[in-house]
Amino acid sequence: MPLKLIDRIGALLRADAHGVVDALEERGLLLRQALREAELELLQKRARVAALTEEEARLRDEHERKQTAVAALDEDVALALAGEKEELARFAVRRLLPERRELENLGTQIEEVATAREKLEQRLEEQQEAFQALRSRARTQLAQASRPAETCDPLAPPDVADEEVELELLRRRGALAGGMA
Numbered sequence: 001m002p003l004k005l006i007d008r009i010g011a012l013l014r015a016d017a018h019g020v021v022d023a024l025e026e027r028g029l030l031l032r033q034a035l036r037e038a039e040l041e042l043l044q045k046r047a048r049v050a051a052l053t054e055e056e057a058r059l060r061d062e063h064e065r066k067q068t069a070v071a072a073l074d075e076d077v078a079l080a081l082a083g084e085k086e087e088l089a090r091f092a093v094r095r096l097l098p099e100r101r102e103l104e105n106l107g108t109q110i111e112e113v114a115t116a117r118e119k120l121e122q123r124l125e126e127q128q129e130a131f132q133a134l135r136s137r138a139r140t141q142l143a144q145a146s147r148p149a150e151t152c153d154p155l156a157p158p159d160v161a162d163e164e165v166e167l168e169l170l171r172r173r174g175a176l177a178g179g180m181a
Contacts, residue, residue: 031138038131045124052117059110066103073099136161 073096080089143159 028142031141035135035138038134042124042127042131045120045127049117049120049124052113052120056110056113056117059106059113063103063106063110066099066106070096070099070103132163136163 073092076092077089077096080086080092139161140159
């Protein structure tokens with residue numbers, strides 16, 4: 001009876017080992033999945049940048065409205081003081097002070113949102129560049145993996161992504177145009 005249990009455990013381990021080997025052999029699938037996840041992360045960051053941009057615009061609009069309201073209340077205070085209406089001036093000041101505080105808070109919020117947006121945009125740009133490089137390397141890896149093993153010549157030049165070819169041609173065209181000018 002214990003021998004059957006050991007045989008079963010051995011069969012399970014072999015099956016797991018075969019499954020692991022199969023998964024390792026399917027690197028292309030894993031690589032494609034990693035690229036999809038990286039691209040999804042970039043899309044989410046772009047959406048977050050857009051949301052921060054909209055929030056900043058909304059706060060700036062509200063800030064402008066508050067500035068107009070504060071300016072009107074300042075005029076009311078000045079008018080009341082000019083007319084020597086002390087109670088009316090106090091009334092206007094009571095309304096003015098909270099508006100000024102809200103205006104200051106809005107200014108602080110605008111700065112915070114703008115700073116967060118700028119940092120996120122910078123990180124997004126860096127990650128976009130890293131993603132482009134990763135995608136290029138992944139395409140090269142996938143192209144090499146798709147070739148049959150017997151046709152792989154170690155002395156043959158490595159595959160070059162179409163984007164790399166286009167960039168090189170653009171550089172050379174720019175150098176020719178610059179040299180002829």
